[in-house]
Amino acid sequence: MEESGAGHGSCPQPQPATGVVAPADRISSLPDDLLLHVLSHLGNPGAAARKTLLSRRWRGLFSQLPSVDVTIRDVLLGSLEDRLRHAARPGVRLLDIAVPEHDLPTTDSSEQRFTLAQHVHRGPCGTISSVLREAARMSPVQLRFTVPSNLTMSPGDRYGSVELPRFNRATSIELRTPPPIPLTHSRAITGKVHFPLLESLSLSGCRVDLAALIPRCPRLRELTVVTGTPGDVDFIIQSLLQRLVVDRNSIPTRRIVVQAPELKQLTMSLNASRDLTVSIVAPIVDKVSWRCSYASVFHGLGFWRLLEVSLETAEGHGWWAGWSSNAGTGEEDAGSQLTRVNILSLRLYCSIGFLGFRDQEIGFAAEISKHMVTDFSGLELHLTTRGHAFGSFVWRLLRMHHISTATRSLRIILQRSEVIVACGPDCPCDGPSDWILQRVSLPKLEKLEIEGFEGEDQEFDFLRLVFRCAPMLTRVTVRLPDQVTPNDDWCTKLHDIFAEYPFVEGNIDLIVPGD
Known part of the structure; x- marks a missing residue:
């Protein structure tokens, strides 16, 4: 005999009381960028797929998770923009681009002649900026872009700059450019947050106004800077960084100012000017590598x-x-x-x-x-x-x-x-x-x-x-x-x-x- 619904074999579903509003789903109301960031840390695609069953709001995001690595080598700088445009795929996990050391055409193909002419017309700075914009459309979680230091630049090119666009999902960016090139952030972006998820930033060769860039990276915890030109004599930074690496051996440094209350590791190498001033506020730093040379x-x-x-x-x-x-001191470690x-x-x-x-x-x-x-x-x-x-x-x-x-x-x-040298008794x-x-x-x-x-x-x-x-x-x-x-x-x-x-x-x- 079948028992009725009031019997012991069934559990009636609770009904919401009249007039009671269900609690808001605050997680599902987060922006897509943050939801993707959560899914990307679940360890494997299967786990991420199961979590998307929790809400319809999550289901369309699974296909956008980064799942592939894209590595581009031996492509001329002038050809990179087209290469990225044709290979564009949102949701890339790692985008690794390295321009060859000798960025010159090796054959006489019409495609190479066109891309080289385009590169010369815009200059290296304009070409690099265009490549970075195409890279941003691929929404990589990690970006590595290396331009060789022997890239030929005319005197007019030195007045240009490389524009770093917004990278919505990037947690790590490594950018290496020839030393004379200045780096600026995109001025077309409204607001201050250009890199909402960026945790690690490495800049080599390029000049950059860190005082303007760092506030646009609210989650930045690791910064590496290997850069400088004769006119770049100051280094000033205020941030919640935990790791800072700076190499300024190639130029005299006049002023170093670092205010980082959460900094734990500091590595700095510099060449002192005559009137060097240093102000380091890092109360909990526990690992230091500080090296200052005096060339004169x-x-x-x-x-x-x-x-x-x-x-x-x-x-x-x-x-x-x-x-x-x-x-x-009575503070010896155990054992x-x-x-x-x-x-x-x-x-x-x-x-x-x-x-x-x-x-x-x-x-x-x-x-x-x-x-x-x-x-x-x-x-x-x-x-x-x-x-x-x-x-x-x-x-x-x-x-x-x-x-x-x-x-x-x-x-x-x-x-x-x-x-x-002979050293006598009255030396x-x-x-x-x-x-x-x-x-x-x-x-x-x-x-x-x-x-x-x-x-x-x-x-x-x-x-x-x-x-x-x-x-x-x-x-x-x-x-x-x-x-x-x-x-x-x-x-x-x-x-x-x-x-x-x-x-x-x-x-x-x-x-x-x-x-």
Whole structure:
């Protein structure tokens, strides 16, 4: 016997109460771009197809999901626009375009003659802009477009610019163009959001006004910029970036301003102008690679010219292995795991042949402080001595408050160039004469290494100074240069110094010829 609908075998469907309005479907009311972005992160086409059954609003979007990669190589710049127009297909996952290195016709076909003439008439900037517009119509999720740096440009072409159109669904854009080409955003687009889903942007060669472009990328988290021209002397950016990579080695930089409260990784390489100013506001950055070179003689101390300043985050390898930046602070990781160590590195060159930077401690300290984009605990000095004494200079450097109070590990690499200048007893490199009797406060210094130690008197004087002024010192290593064998006299001197401070672990690395 069949039971009635009120029996136990059926579950009556609930009926909405009269006058009660069903809750709004807020997800289905989102724009197509955002719904496609959600579907594209479901992992596989089958999962995306099943989700489209939830609502009629979703069903037409499945066919627009990116499903193919398009790679174009060996097509001339002048032919790319037509190639993309004929191959246009919305919903491309990756569009990878690379113009060949020698962008010239290889045959005498009428098609190549036409496209080359079209390219010459519009100029490279106009042609690249047209190619980017065709690429935007394919709505790629990832775009890579490379134009070779050897692209021939006439003087008139340098006044043009490349227009970057709107890419609705792009999450990653990588654009490489010849260095003189300026990059602008499309002015035909109303509003400020040109790249609503863009998370990663890489620009190489082109000039770009980042202050105008970045606000149009609200989701941007990774930015790489390798660009610059002689007139491009400032770099200013305010953003919620998490990773920033900048390479400006080819031009002098006058001003660096970065305000990025969510930045975690900073990589920057630049060439300093005479009056460099730096302002970095990145309170949570935990990985830094900062490198600034000085091509001209701008700053120095005594007779030592400043060549380069770098600040690097080391992962506890090499000289820094077995030593944690948190050691002794009660912040050691469980199991004595190594932590990251920020290392300040200075490269200097001794040149007695010019007047020198005689009373420049304050100016030199101010210049070094510009590069303190984060705290450091390791100090590394690369000194090209040319046969001159280094002890007096390092003593003056260690007296600077910011360095003396922060340094916990000091490594000195002595690089003796092939050109050796005679250094007599009254050479100014060893002044002032009483520096070996002075004191300097090194309250945190725990480790010292001198690489290239040759056993000269001023080297022993410097060792005694450090032993005397570093109460927390626990380890000292002297490393001989290749093909240098110590004599009995300076071995005895080293033994006597180490014997005077038995709580310090002393190491002498001998490199015997033939080993």
